[in-house]
Amino acid sequence: MSQNQTPLFSGLLAHAKRNPIQFHIPGHKKGAGMDPEFRDFIGDNALSIDLINIGPLDDLHQPKGIIKQAQDLAAEAFGADRTFFSVQGTSGAIIAMVMAVCGPGEKIIVPRNVHKSVMSAIVFSGSIPVFIHPEIDIDLGISHGITTESVERALQQHPDAKGVLVINPTYFGISADLKKIVEIAHSYNVPVLVDEAHGVHIHFHDELPLSAMQAGADMAATSVHKLGGSMTQSSILNVKEGLVSAKHVQSILSMLTTTSTSYILLASLDVARKQLATKGKDLIDKTIRLAQSIRKRINEIDQLHCIGEEILGSKATFDYDPTKLIISVKELGLTGYDVEKWLRERHNIEVELSDLYNILCIITLGDTEAEADLLVTALKELADECQHRPGKFEPVEVLLPEIPILALTPRDAFYAETEVIPFEESEGRIIAEFIMVYPPGIPIFIPGEIITQENLHYIRKNLEAGLPVQGPEDDEIKTIHVIKEYKAIK
Numbered sequence: 001m002s003q004n005q006t007p008l009f010s011g012l013l014a015h016a017k018r019n020p021i022q023f024h025i026p027g028h029k030k031g032a033g034m035d036p037e038f039r040d041f042i043g044d045n046a047l048s049i050d051l052i053n054i055g056p057l058d059d060l061h062q063p064k065g066i067i068k069q070a071q072d073l074a075a076e077a078f079g080a081d082r083t084f085f086s087v088q089g090t091s092g093a094i095i096a097m098v099m100a101v102c103g104p105g106e107k108i109i110v111p112r113n114v115h116k117s118v119m120s121a122i123v124f125s126g127s128i129p130v131f132i133h134p135e136i137d138i139d140l141g142i143s144h145g146i147t148t149e150s151v152e153r154a155l156q157q158h159p160d161a162k163g164v165l166v167i168n169p170t171y172f173g174i175s176a177d178l179k180k181i182v183e184i185a186h187s188y189n190v191p192v193l194v195d196e197a198h199g200v201h202i203h204f205h206d207e208l209p210l211s212a213m214q215a216g217a218d219m220a221a222t223s224v225h226k227l228g229g230s231m232t233q234s235s236i237l238n239v240k241e242g243l244v245s246a247k248h249v250q251s252i253l254s255m256l257t258t259t260s261t262s263y264i265l266l267a268s269l270d271v272a273r274k275q276l277a278t279k280g281k282d283l284i285d286k287t288i289r290l291a292q293s294i295r296k297r298i299n300e301i302d303q304l305h306c307i308g309e310e311i312l313g314s315k316a317t318f319d320y321d322p323t324k325l326i327i328s329v330k331e332l333g334l335t336g337y338d339v340e341k342w343l344r345e346r347h348n349i350e351v352e353l354s355d356l357y358n359i360l361c362i363i364t365l366g367d368t369e370a371e372a373d374l375l376v377t378a379l380k381e382l383a384d385e386c387q388h389r390p391g392k393f394e395p396v397e398v399l400l401p402e403i404p405i406l407a408l409t410p411r412d413a414f415y416a417e418t419e420v421i422p423f424e425e426s427e428g429r430i431i432a433e434f435i436m437v438y439p440p441g442i443p444i445f446i447p448g449e450i451i452t453q454e455n456l457h458y459i460r461k462n463l464e465a466g467l468p469v470q471g472p473e474d475d476e477i478k479t480i481h482v483i484k485e486y487k488a489i490k
C-alpha cells in the first residue's frame with residue numbers, strides 16, 4: 001500500500017455508500033434516531049461513518065483488515081515497528097506504555113513535571129516512581145525537560161528501573177538531547193518511553209527536533225489530534241521492538257480501551273497520517289516560516305519577548321520547535337493570565353495557555369497570515385495600553401520545591417484509609433493527595449510522600465505570592481488528606 005492511500009477512511013466510505021440496512025449499534029442509525037437539531041448540525045456525512053466493529057469494518061482490538069492496514073501505514077510513516085491507534089487520547093496511550101513495562105513494586109524513572117496520566121499509570125501499575133528534577137527556567141518561569149546527566153545519575157543509582165520516561169518536546173516546544181538519553185538508557189538495557197503529546201509533526205521536518213522514533217526510543221505516545229490534523233481524542237502509540245514487545249503493548253492498550261471505538265476518530269487518524277506523510281514537509285515548512293515571521297513581528301513590539309533560538313544551549317534546551325510561540329509578557333507589568341483574558345475580551349482571541357509570565361500560542365498547519373495579523377495587531381494594542389498603565393505587577397520568583405521522600409507507593413497511598421487534618425499540623429505525615437503549584441507546574445507532593453516542614457513553607461510562600469496551588473480537595477489548603485494512623489491502645 002502507498003502513503004497516498006487511506007484504507008480505513010476509504011473502507012468506511014465504501015461501506016456507507018453501500019448503505020446497508022443496519023440492525024446494529026449505534027442506535028441512532030445514520031442519524032435517523034437522533035435529536036434533529038444535533039443531527040442537522042453534525043450532518044449526514046459524519047453520521048454515515050459513525051459505525052462500529054462489524055465484520056467488514058475490522059476491530060481495533062484484533063485488527064486484521066482495514067484498521068490493520070491503516071496502522072501499518074502509520075508505522076511506516078512514523079518509522080515505528082508497530083503503531084497502535086488510540087481513541088483515548090495520548091493519556092490512554094501513556095497509561096498503556098507505562099503499564100507495559102512496569103508492574104507492582106517496579107521502578108520507573110520519570111521527570112517530576114509529568115502529565116497527570118503518567119501519575120495515573122503509576123497508581124494503576126503499582127510501580128515506584130524515581131523522580132528527576134526537570135530544569136527550571138527562572139527567567140520564563142517554566143520547567144524544561146531532563147538532562148542527559150540526570151538520566152545517567154538516575155540509572156547509576158537505579159539500574160533495575162524498568163523504564164525511563166521523557167517528555168519530548170515539552171508543552172513549550174523544548175527538547176532535550178533525546179538521542180543521547182536513549183543511548184544512555186539502552187546501555188543499561190532500560191527502554192525509553194516518550195510522552196510525545198506535543199510532537200506529532202516533528203517527525204516530518206528536519207528543522208524540528210528529532211522525533212522519538214528517529215532518536216531510537218522504544219515507545220512514544222503521540223497526540224496526532226494536537227498538532228497533526230486528526231480529531232480530538234485520537235492519538236497513536238508507536239513501538240520499536242527489542243526491549244519491549246509490541247504484542248504485550250497491544251494487549252494492555254486493549255484492556256484500557258472501550259469496545260465501542262469511534263470510527264470517526266480512527267478514520268481521522270488515517271487521513272492525518274496520509275497528509276503528514278505525503279504533504280507534511282511542505283505544510284510544516286510553511287508553518288515554520290509563518291511562526292518565525294510572527295515571532296519577529298512580536299519581538300519588534302516594546303516590552304514583549306517571543307522566545308526563539310537564543311533559548312538553546314543549556315543542558316535541558318538542546319533543540320526547540322519554532323511553531324510554539326512562548327510570549328513573555330512580564331515586562332508589560334501583566335501576568336500571562338491577565339493577557340489571556342484581555343485577548344479574549346478585546347479581540348476574541350483564545351491562546352493555548354497562560355501562566356504567570358507568559359502566554360503560549362501555537363501555530364499549526366491550520367494557520368494563515370490572516371490569524372497572524374490579528375494576533376500581532378492585538379498584542380501591539382495591548383503593549384500601547386500598558387505604557388500608560390499605573391500599578392504594574394511585580395514578577396514573583398518561581399522556585400523549585402524539594403522532592404519529599406516516598407514512604408508508600410502512590411498506589412498504596414491511593415487505596416489507604418485517609419483522614420483530614422489541619423495543614424499546619426501535617427508535618428511528618430504521609431500525604432494522600434496531589435499538591436501542585438503552577439508555574440512551574442511541578443507537584444510539590446504526590447500521594448505516598450512524607451510531608452516536610454520545608455515543603456509546607458514552600459506552599460505557604462506560594463499562596464502568599466498569589467500563585468495558584470492546585471490539587472487538594474480543600475482549595476484554601478487549610479486542611480489536608482493524609483494516611484490514617486492508628487495510635488497504640490493503652
Ligand SMILES: Cc1ncc(COP(=O)(O)O)c(C=O)c1O
Binds near residue numbers: 089092170171233
Ligand atoms: C505533556 C502532555 N502529555 C500528555 C497529555 C495528554 O494528552 P491527551 O490530551 O491527548 O490525552 C498532555 C495533554 O495536554 C500533555 O500536555
